[in-house]
Amino acid sequence: MIAEPAAAFDGAGEVVDLKTLQAETDIAAPIAELERDLIGLAPVKQRIREIAAFLLVARARERLGLASGAPTLHMSFTGNPGTGKTTVALRMASILHRLGYVRKGHLVSVTRDDLVGQYIGHTAPKTKEVLKRAMGGVLFIDEAYYLHRPENEKDYGQEAIEILLQVMENQREDIVVILAGYRERMESFFGSNPGFRSRIAHHIDFPDYDDGELLAIAETIAAESEYKLSPAARAAMADYVARRRQRPSFANARSIRNAIDRARLRQAMRLFNEGGVVDRDGLMTIEAADITKSRIFAT
């Protein structure tokens, strides 16, 4: 009875330097990478910084003997296709690993097919196996709403959901689950599975990229495979981005990646047709013609 308050009093005088703790956990590096490599996504980056700060403070509290239960780290990423949900999930695994909240820091990415079986008694072992593989890391469930099929009450998805919920609750220190999908459908998914909503602490919304960001992404993608856009091609790309957005199957950065891939094909063809003698710069440069030949410009 007497020893306890005394211990608390001792703790009161101690200080923890958050900056030192930050340096120790090596957390600055993945966050800086996130800032540098990912274009746009300001609200997402903000939330990740908040989560990282919160986890650091939780570590500091632990050091001074303050109450710190294992925080709930399950997340849901919502946003349109191609807004970087998977990429951020991968970074998240590395951030949580460096902060010591997951032991191994690997990402297991699954969809409905990997979790739900095809006959009675198939689902539970399948889901458990995926969960076992993801232990010590992050389980990323893409298009999570497909787990729940409201039109078929015998659907095995419900069984997978129950196992997931149980593990998310009981083994919080072993696994972090990230659900991802389109905003509206995730909303109705959470609506029909309230257990999920309450077990997920962080709901992160991925905004669409604006035209400038998409252009920057195009240049980054090109640079990754050692291509570059000529000034005219840059202008054509800006035009392309604006037109592509109007198309029904627009998928943000993914559409841009595909556009760059097709431009590379056309560039190769053009180099052949121009006679086949080409220097290093010619091999690297994507010209405006490679982009304006796209179907998008035909209409």
Place this chain on the structure above:
Amino acid sequence: MRITQGAFSFLPDLDDKQIAAQVEYCLRQGWAVGVEFTDDPHPRNTYWEMWGMPMFDLHDAAGVMEEVKACRKANPETYVRVNGFDSTRGWEAVRLSFLVQRPSAEPGFRLERQEAEGRTIRYTLQAYGLDRPAGRRYGDQALRSER
């Protein structure tokens, strides 16, 4: 009589933390980890019942520990062991095997003599546990069957 089979069997029984550390080692080596159980502890009994499939592609011991606990719960008063199987070409063998559960009372073995041709005597080991039917060989279940 305390059965000494597999690694660490001359040490005090491993606790769950130590088991997890050993499993962690197996996974680091890239071995598939499997859980098996039996109520027949004869040293030549190599075919134990498998508790599910060996687990491939794991990164962390937590998944294995869960299976170990489930196996213990479903099969109390039996022997349970964890195997680390190395599938690398040239090895293709169990590289590490150790007990993670044993019955509360281990009656041990008796020596049986069989008189064969001439004055030949053949010796064999028989586990006392095996005198009772499967499922009632150890612990409370054994006592209940005797009453």
